[in-house]
Amino acid sequence: MKVFKKFIKYYKPYKFLFFTDMICALIVCLVDLSFPIILSYLSKNFFIKDRDTVLTGIIYIAVGLAIMYVAKYFCQYFIASWGHIMGARMETDMRQDLFYHLQMLPFSYYDENNTGEMMSKLVSDLFDISELAHHGPENVFISALKILGSFVILMMINVKMTFILFVVTLIMVIFSINRNTKMQKIFFDNRKKIANVNSSVQDSLEGIRVVKSFANESVEQKKFDVSNNNYLKSKVKSYKAMGEFIAGSSLFQGMLYLSIIVSGAVFIKDGTLKISDLAIYALYINIFINPIDVLINFMEQFQKGYAGFKRFIEVVETKPSILDKPGAEEIKNVKGNIKFKDVCFKYDDAHEVIHNLNINIDAGKTVALVGPSGGGKTTICSLLPRFYDVTSGSITIDDNDIRDVTLNSLRNAIGVVQQDVYIFSGTIRDNIAYGRPEASEEEVIEAAKGANIHDYIMSLEDGYDTFVGERGVKLSGGQKQRISIARVFLKNPPILILDEATSALDNESEKYIQKSLEKLSSGRTSIVIAHRLSTIRNADEIIVIKDRGIKEKGNHEELLKKGGVYSYYYNMQFEGLNA
Structure with missing residues (x-):
């Protein structure tokens, strides 16, 4: 019932369409039920009259029946068209709710769930739900009316025979x-298996360049075959269950006809049933059985839609772990004083990644985080914009605990340039303007100039209207990085996070981008993660992160003099270069 109530709420915006659909279904049902009654009445009371009376009266009867069936035509048109439109609108609303909710979920959700499965819920699951939303009430309503109506009329013809029926x-x-309970579990398993297929396809296609570079097409085919065959096995189970259900239902329908013939023969011989009434009874049996057929066929659709809606509910009822607290206020006029106080963090039940971290960063200063991979540098930077929440301790900006301010204002105050740049499918202008969608053309161009990418863009035939391809495949690594820097220039945040922004680039690209980053960092509070230590020599403070915490800190010269971890890494890098 809980699932049913949640499903019903999606009908509320479309009450008019829903009730009109039901009224049309009622008219269609009444027309179908009325014909055998009309035929029975005409046979017993009208066709026995004289020829002239019959010929005159049949014209009026024909006109009445024609009006009745024209009304049925328009009603069926409304059901088939606007009924489906209602279902499509509900599907759109659900897809919007699902997508919006996915946008609200934290990084931790995406750490644990696959994109292919999410796509399955957004597309195939919701299509089945849409079909259920339209056909469900309509099929149940029409079938119930026909079964109930024909049952009452059959009772009026012969009570004993109807009782057997x-x-x-x-x-x-x-x-x-009984069969329905079994099918419910199987169809839910279907949904999981097709989600695994989608996941396998998405994973393989996104990594197609890696696949081809290793000539591992056969490996991906084997992985796909596993999920594809598992889905086939699940489908085979569902079709076997459906086969048992449909065949069993067909057997019982045969038993209905058998019971009519046998009991009809007995009651005719007893004189309690007329042969003409048996003929009318047989007509109503067809009306009685037809909705049962509809309900049998509807069961597969119901199970698919129900399984899809349960998976939909699982996602939309996943509560985001990172939300604005009640009374959260916007952080304004950010200067950029940042403090990490006794910060500890761990991913779910894993071991602590950060333990009792204390960092003070004055406004406008640049602090570099260095150390071995896995030491927690990126995690520290992810805590500042609340991509994850601290397990204990606190982080403040201008003495405001970041948990006390709105997420939107917090993240608008922070610009992030990452090593793994994501370029959206679209034009170069679209991708730069992502930093501030309402920005003017002049502001986009100014941001591109700040990132040293404007001249390259103007050398292209379509300039800023150049289509970059999926994930920016038509751009080099350096070009993508400079576009991501242009985004941040356009955003113009007071706080900047540079997460290994140049580590994957060649020396020439690094040189251009380093200049862009220096220009971007000017006057802003900056946190820089770098493996290339030459890029952070001028940082106001360098903090070495290792084994969950701070091992040493100071400026470049101070740390070299100490001869500690930083000195070791620095000398190792330059010895490697000199060699």
Whole structure:
């Protein structure tokens, strides 16, 4: 019932369409139920009259029936068109809710869940839910009315024969409920298996350049075959279950016809049933069985839609662990004084990555974090914009605890340039303007100039309208990096995080980008993560992060004199270069 209530709320914006759809379904149902009654009445009371009366009256009857079936035509048109439109709108609303909620979930959710599975929930699951949203109420409503209406009329024709019919139908319902429970589990497994297929495809296609560079197409094919065959096995189970369900339902329908023939023969011989009434009874049996057929076919659709909606609910009810606290205020006029006080952090149940970290960064200063991979440098930087929340301790900006300010204002105050740059499919202008979507053309160009990428852009045939391809495949690593720097120039934040922004570049690209970064960092509070120690020699303070905490800190000259960890790494790098 909880799932049902959550499903029902998506009908609220479309009450008019829903109730009009139900009224149309009612009219269609009444038309179908009325024909055998009309035929029975005409046979017993009208066709026995004289020829002239019949010929005159049949014209009016024909006109009445024509009006009735024209009304049915328009009602069925509304059901088939606007009923589906209602379902499509509900699907759109659900997809919007799901996508918006996915945007709200923290990095930790994406650490644990695959993009391919999310795509499966956004596309295939919601299509099945849409079909259920439209056909579900309509099929159940029409079928219930036809079954109930025909059952009442059958009772009026012969109570005893209808009671026999009822007993057979009841056994059929019990059978259906039993098979339905089994199918529910199987269809839910279907959803998981197709999500695994989508995940495998997404993973392989995103890494297609790596696949081809290692000539590992056969490896990816084997991995895909595993998930694809698992899905096939799940589908085979579902079709076997459906086969048992449909075949069993067909058997019971046969039993319904059998019970009518046998009991009809007995009651005709007893004189309690007329042969003409048996003919009408047979017509209503078809009306009685047809909605049962509809419900049988609907069961597969219901199970798919129900399984999809449960998976949908699992995501939208996942509570974001990082939210604005009640009463959170915007942080304004940020100067950039940052303090990490006794900060500890761990990922879920893992060991601590950071332990009792204390760092003070004055406004406008540049602090570099160095140390071995896995030491926690990137994690420290991820805590500042609250991509993750500290396990204990606190982080403040201008003496404001970052948990007390709104996420939007906090992240607007921080610009991040990462090593792994993400370029969106679209134009160069779109990608630079991502830093501030409302920016003018002049501001975009100014940002590009600040990042030393404007001249290159103008050398292209389409300039800023150049399409960059998926993930920026048409751009070099250095060009992508400079576009990401232009984004931050456009954003113009008071605090800057540079996470190994030049480590994957060649020396020439690094030279250009280093100049851009120096220009970008000017006058801002900057936290720099660097493996190339030559790039952070001028930092106001260098902090060596190792084994969950700070090992040493000072400026470049001070740390070299100490002859500690920093000195060791620095000399090792330059000895390697000299060699």
